[in-house]
Amino acid sequence: MNSPVRRSARSQRRERHQKELATVRQAAQPVLKIPVYRLANEEAIELIHRQSMKVLAEVGIDFYDDEARAILKAHGVEVRGDTAFFEPGLVEAYIAKAPARFTQLARNPNRSVTIGGRHLCFAPVYGPPFVYDIEFGRREARLEDFVNFVKLAYQNPYLHHSGGTIVEPTDTPVNTRHLDMLYSHIKYSDKPFMGSVMSAANAADSVTMAEILYGADKIRQNPALISLINISSPRRLDDRMLGALTTYARARQAVIITPFIMAGAMSPAGVAGTLIQQNAEALAGLAYAQMVQPGTPVVYGSFMTNVDLKSGAPMFGSPESQIALVTSAQLARRYNLPFRSGGMFTSSKMPDAQAAYESVMTMLPAAQAGVNFVLHAAGWLENGLTAGYEKFVMDAEVLGMLHKFARGLDVSAEGQAMESIYSVPPDGHHLGTPHTMRNFRTIFHRPAMFDYNPFEQWAEEGAKDIYRIANDKVKQSLAEYQPPPLDPALDDALQEFIDKRKLETGN
C-alpha cells in the first residue's frame, strides 16, 4: 500500500464542514522556557555512563530473538548464547545516528507533535486492564471504556496525544484487539497515537493502518506511530518486544526504549545502581534500533519506581523515583536523545488525596526536567492496573497548570508593570488599573474544574468533593463529544483492512 486513498471533492467539502463543527480547543505543546531541572552533577552522570558501558561490555544484555541476534552480530556486536556484549565505541557510534528530535504526524496536521528538544508532549495512561469511576467502582475495562478515554483525550486541550492502550478492552479478542484500538484512535480523535507492540504481526498491522491513513512515503519522512518497547529488566529483551521493535525500526516508526524497573526487585536496591543498569539496557535497545535502520526516531525511556522491600509492593510517587526521573533526563540529554518518563503515578486505588499527592510528586519533576514524552500523564491509578475516569480529567487540570509553569517569568516592561506599582497608593488596589485591564483575561491560568468559590457558595452548591465535580465533567464531556472529521473513503479502507485481518486470524 503505497499511497493514501484518493479523496473525492465531495468528501473534502464534508471534511471541511465537519472540521468547523467539531473544532475543540487545543493548547500548543509546552516548550520549556525555564532552566532544565538537574539533580546530579556532571561527574555523577559520567560515572553512571562509564559504569553502564562496563555492564554492556562485560555482562551484556540478553536478546531472545534469533533475527535480532543475527542483526547485532552483523553490526559488530559480540554474541554468546543469547547474550550480546557491546563495546562502548560501537554503542556510542550507533546512538549518534538517531535524531535529537522529530515530528510525529497527527491526522489533523495542526496536532502533529514535536518529540525532543525542549518540547513536552502529554499522553494518557497506558495499559490498565481495569477502569474506575466513583459510581461503579473498579471493573474490567471494555472497548466502550477505551473509546470513552479516546474521546476525553481528544476533547482535552492539555493532552497532545491520544496514547496507545489507554485501557485493555478485555471484552474483545486478544489477537485482534490492537485493530479495534488503532481504529478507535483514528476514528474518535485526530491527535497522534501509538502502535501495538504485542508482536511483530501487530506492529506490521499498525504500520499498514498508518500507511492507509497517511501514505507509505509520508510516514518514512516523519513517523505516524510511536510505540512503547519495554525491556524486561534485568538485562533482557523478549521475542515479542524485539519482533515489534524490528518491525517498527524497519518502517522508520518511532520507538521508545524503556527498561521497566521496580527497583529493589528488578534492579539493585538503590537509585544509582538502578540507573547504571537502566542506562545499559536502554542503550542496548537504542543502539539495536539504529542497527536495524539508521536514523530511526528513538526515545530514551525510563520507567522506574521502587518496591517496598518489606512487602514487595510497588510504591509510586516515591522520592527515589523522582530522583531517578530527573537524573535519567540528564542521561538522555547527554546522548542527545529525546526522553520519555514521568506521569501521574500513584499506588492509590481511587482518586483521593494520596493519588493526587503522589501524582504531582512525579509529574512536576517530569515537567521541570523537560521530559519530552510523558506517557501516563492522565488517568493512572493503582500502580497502573486501573484507569480512573475522574482521575483522568483531574490530572489534566494539573497539566494545564504545567503549560503555564513552563513559560517561566515574563520580565518584559509589561511584565514589570512599573507604572502600576508607582500609581497605586498604599490604600489602593490593582483590580482596575489600566495594566490589569490590559492583562486580566490571560495573565493568570484558571483551571476550569477546580473549585475556588467561597465556602458558603461551595456549601450551597452541595459541598462537592472534587471527585464529584470531575464525575460531572466526564459525563458532560462525553455527552458533548463530536467526532473530528474523517474522510469516509479512508474510513472504509481502514475498516476493510481490519475486516480482512480479523478473518485471517479467525475473529
Next chain:
Amino acid sequence: MNSPVRRSARSQRRERHQKELATVRQAAQPVLKIPVYRLANEEAIELIHRQSMKVLAEVGIDFYDDEARAILKAHGVEVRGDTAFFEPGLVEAYIAKAPARFTQLARNPNRSVTIGGRHLCFAPVYGPPFVYDIEFGRREARLEDFVNFVKLAYQNPYLHHSGGTIVEPTDTPVNTRHLDMLYSHIKYSDKPFMGSVMSAANAADSVTMAEILYGADKIRQNPALISLINISSPRRLDDRMLGALTTYARARQAVIITPFIMAGAMSPAGVAGTLIQQNAEALAGLAYAQMVQPGTPVVYGSFMTNVDLKSGAPMFGSPESQIALVTSAQLARRYNLPFRSGGMFTSSKMPDAQAAYESVMTMLPAAQAGVNFVLHAAGWLENGLTAGYEKFVMDAEVLGMLHKFARGLDVSAEGQAMESIYSVPPDGHHLGTPHTMRNFRTIFHRPAMFDYNPFEQWAEEGAKDIYRIANDKVKQSLAEYQPPPLDPALDDALQEFIDKRKLETGN
C-alpha cells in the same frame, strides 16, 4: 528577669524520667544536598533588584508608626508624611548586618533548628479561624483544637517546629489569647515556636515567657522566638506589626518580614511586577529591623498567590505562585538572607484530590528551592481559613518524602551496587542479594500512612479513602500522646506570669 528559674535535683530526676517515657522520633532537618532549583537567570534577578531599589527611592514605603519613622529618620532614611524613601546604598548596608543563618532555640536542645543556608525547617499552618475534620465538617477553632494541633506537630517526625497561631482559639478572649497559645506550645511540645505579633504588648509578653523559659541572656545569643511580620501590600507596614517588629528586634528575636500579596489585587497582575513590589517591601522591613538592632536575625519572606481576576477569589497552588516562590528564593540568596515561603497551599475546602494536587504544586518547589522556613507545611485548607486535621497528617507524609528527596543521589560504591548488577542473571531478581539485605531497612523511604496494599486487601479492609485512614491516624496519635517533660518550677513560673497578665488585662 535575667536567669531561668533554678531547678531542684528532684525536678531534674523527674525530667530525665519523663524524657525517656515521652521520647518521640524526630527526623533531622533536611539539608539540601541537591542543587538549588532556579527559574530566573541572573539578569532577571538583577533587573528585579534594580527596579525594586527605584521603587524604594522614588515612591517609598509607608510606616504607620511614629516611633518607627523616628528610627528610620535617625538612620538616614528620608521620611515625608508616613512615607519612607530609601536610598539603595543605605538599604544594602543595613541588610548586610543581618546573619545569613541562625539557630532558633527549642526547650529540648536536640530540637533547636537552623534557619538559613541549605537547611529546611517545616512548621504547621498558621492563622486559620476554622478547623475541619471529616466527621464534623468545618467549625470554629477552639483552644482544644489548638492544643490538639500542637500535640500532632510534636508527635510528627517531619515537622521541626511547633509554629505559631496554628489555629485561632476563638473560644478564648482576644487580648489574652496569645498567652494561652504560647503556654500550649511550651507545655505540650518541646519544639521551637513563634511569638505573637498582634501588638507591641503581645510581643513583649512573648519575649518575657521566652526569658522565663531560657533566661534573658541566652535568648540574646540565639533567638527563642521567630515571628511573622506581614507587610500590608501595597507598600505599607501598619502600627500593630511595627510595634511587634520593633519589640522583637530590640530583644534580638527573629522576625520574618513577609509582604502578604494576592497578585492582581495587592500588586500588579503579573509575576515580575509583583516580585519588584514584594522585594521593595521586604527590603524596607528588613533594613528597618537592622536599624533597630544590628545583627537581629531576620528572614526574607514571600507569601504570594494570585487572585482569579474574574471573581477576585484567591487561587492557591497556581503556577504563577510557583514561579514567584522559586524566584523569590533566588532574591533572598542574592541578599544572603534566610528565606521563608511555600507551604501546602490549596483553595479546596476539604482534603480532597484538588487540595493534594495544589499542595504539592507549591510544596515541592519550596523544597527544591531550598526554602529555609516553610510555614503552612501541614494542615492548610480553604485559602488558609481552615486547618484540616486529616490534611495535617497527610501533608506530613509528603514532608517525609521531601526529607528523602533532599538527600539526592548516592553515587558511592554501595549506591552503585555493581556487584549486584553483575551477579543477578536476566531471569533473576534482586530481592535476596547481599546488597539488598544490607540496605533493605533504610534504602527506600516508606510513608507510614499511605496505602500500598494490593487491591483485594485494601477492599477487604474497607476500601478506605486516605481521608478515613488519616482520620484514624489523628485519633490514634492524640490517644497515644504523652507530654514532653517540663520542669514544674518553670511551669509554675509561666503560669504565674500568665495569671498576672490576665488580671492586668481584665480576663
